[in-house]
Amino acid sequence: MSYRKGYYKKDGTYVQGHFVNKGSVKTKFKVDSKKGCLGILLIILHGLIGLSCTSESNCESKKCADFSNQAEAQAAFDGDKSCYSNLDRDNDNIACENGQY
Numbered sequence: 001m002s003y004r005k006g007y008y009k010k011d012g013t014y015v016q017g018h019f020v021n022k023g024s025v026k027t028k029f030k031v032d033s034k035k036g037c038l039g040i041l042l043i044i045l046h047g048l049i050g051l052s053c054t055s056e057s058n059c060e061s062k063k064c065a066d067f068s069n070q071a072e073a074q075a076a077f078d079g080d081k082s083c084y085s086n087l088d089r090d091n092d093n094i095a096c097e098n099g100q101y
Contacts, residue, residue, distance in 0.1 A: 059083030064096035 006017035059080070064087060067073040077084045077095035087095035 062087070064098075067096065070096050 006015055008014055060083065062076070062084065064073055067076070073084075073087055073096040074094070077087045077093075081088075081093075084095065090097075
């Protein structure tokens, strides 16, 4: 139980405050701030993930078959190892060593 403050009516009379049971007092809007913050956090996180996935790579997607010989593939691989990492399957820094041209 809690004490409710008194108030004035429109005609100017004062109504004395009294004890009320908190269980009987109903509010129209009950906001759970934890759920609201979690929702906002999830929306922001979803937006950040969406932005990171939409960035396109400037690398060309080439395979060993796109080169006429191993020397051309090796030259491209040596020029930019991060873009042409798919040319070196076993990570020994030799591009298209299986002869799949």
